Amino acid sequence: MLKSGTPLVEQIITEHVVDADGPVTPGRLVTVRPDRVYVQDGNAPTIARLYEQHGFSTVFEPKRVSFVFDHSVLVANIDMADRMKDADAFAARLGVDVRARGQGISHVIAAELGWFSPGALVLGSDSHTCVGGAFGALGLGMGASDIVAAMVTGTTWLRVPETVEVRFTGVPTRAARPRDVLLTLLREQGQEPFLYRSVEFTGDWVRSLSADASASLASLGVELGAKCVFVPDEQGEIPTGTASELARIDFDISGLQPTVALPHLPARTVPLDEAAGTPISYVFLGSCTNSRLEDIAEAATVVRGHQVHAGTQFVVTPGSNDVYRAAMRAGYIDALLAAGAVVTPAGCGACVGTQGPLPARGENVLSTMNRNFQGRMGNPEANIYLSSPLVAAATALRGAVPTVEDIP
Known part of the structure; x- marks a missing residue:
């Protein structure tokens, strides 16, 4: 049971620690048993190769290991299709829980299915597993080697932060x-x-x-x-x-204004008015940061009764199939489509550039995702700006970054 008075990370690690010889304190190296391990399709082939190299063939508990196919829902090329085929076959051999293409982003699904419950310790092969902290869970993103070790042994080591x-x-x-x-x-x-x-x-x-x-x-x-x-x-x-x-x-944060992150770092964030007027030809609403029902509802409210700017593409990717269906029932999808937006199947969408739509060379993109590193969306010659769904929807209507006064 989580309680006040002790840092949450120390409480959760204490409940999952294997080598309990002494208190859990910052800096200490400990071995813990996670409640769940999940893998996303982008690094599933790497994990499969590590399994083969080391002669592994099982997981510690199939029901507690999940494969989520979210990064390449609409496969863009033959090589990627082959990778996804191999990942499918690998998951089937292991007999693990599989969340197929179109079910949604791993982190969004993890919340919907209760993997992120208060006090849980969850490992994911994606850096944004940290979203578990919104639900009281210790979500840790790890690299392929550490994930393989956890899948096989049911344990992992870490330094208490x-x-x-x-x-x-x-x-x-x-x-x-x-x-x-x-x-x-x-x-x-x-x-x-x-x-x-x-x-x-x-x-x-x-x-x-x-x-x-x-x-x-x-x-x-x-x-x-x-x-x-x-x-x-x-x-x-x-x-x-x-x-x-x-x-x-x-x-x-008194009086804090909406912001836009300039290419090519999230830290290059400026108040909205400093970026206002920047022409934008591609707006993407999605990713594990802003693809939930509240985000889609806000965008639909902004564009309802209006039309997306003639020179701008507005792509919306719901975070999960459940979010998509709820947005349909509420009329949000209809409002977006009527305004000229393109709504794709649930998943990571264009976030990492492993599927379309890819931005063109020299194109300015405004996205609600978490990162705008150069080449993030598959084209190093595109310029990616970051904003909230509210600013993104207003941008789609104007074809340019709006001012604060332009926000509905």
């Missing part, structure tokens, strides 16, 4: 969203205070966030450089560690 509390004070402006807050924090603080640390977000503002908004905030934790993050739920039922020895950063 120190904890830093980020206490938000004040309230941002009406049009600002959680990602605006976090990317502003990154711009002003840099990664140094957060590297390989557990970050606990506190304060009245963060406690007021919906589940979807909390997930958006948590998914960007790895962009801070954090090992993991924790966001209390809107009822405040997930306590935060309040030990007096915690490092703490007070961050005043």
